[in-house]
Amino acid sequence: MPQLRVLTFLGRSPGASLSAVADLDGVAAATASAMVERLVRRGLVIRQADPEERRRVKLSLTEEGATLLEGARAHARGRVAERMRVFTDEELAVLAHGLELLRDVLDPAKQQEHRS
Numbered sequence: 001m002p003q004l005r006v007l008t009f010l011g012r013s014p015g016a017s018l019s020a021v022a023d024l025d026g027v028a029a030a031t032a033s034a035m036v037e038r039l040v041r042r043g044l045v046i047r048q049a050d051p052e053e054r055r056r057v058k059l060s061l062t063e064e065g066a067t068l069l070e071g072a073r074a075h076a077r078g079r080v081a082e083r084m085r086v087f088t089d090e091e092l093a094v095l096a097h098g099l100e101l102l103r104d105v106l107d108p109a110k111q112q113e114h115r116s
Helices: 002-012 018-025 029-041 063-084 089-106 108-115
Strands: 045-050 053-061
Touching: 002 018, 002 029, 002 045, 002 053, 002 063, 018 029, 018 053, 029 045, 053 063
Parallel strands: none
Antiparallel strands: 045 053
């Protein structure tokens, strides 16, 4: 699961640093480095030197990593869709409304609107 989180993060944030990966999981840089090393060895992540900052390494998904991540997402969407078939239309409407409320609470821009 931690490796999937890293792949998801890099899918959304290509070129992220190792320290950003460590912050994501709340782990030490050495732990994040070991996890990234395993992903690199599997051919899922690539390290590239940052041309603007010599000591910084940029991390990105390889094509294989992006394909694996998309497959995992598709599998998860399928499982969720399958489980949601038991809901009535009314229950789905309530669920959709609740998710909209949750999105608004978690969206920093929406939080600013409510404070103003």
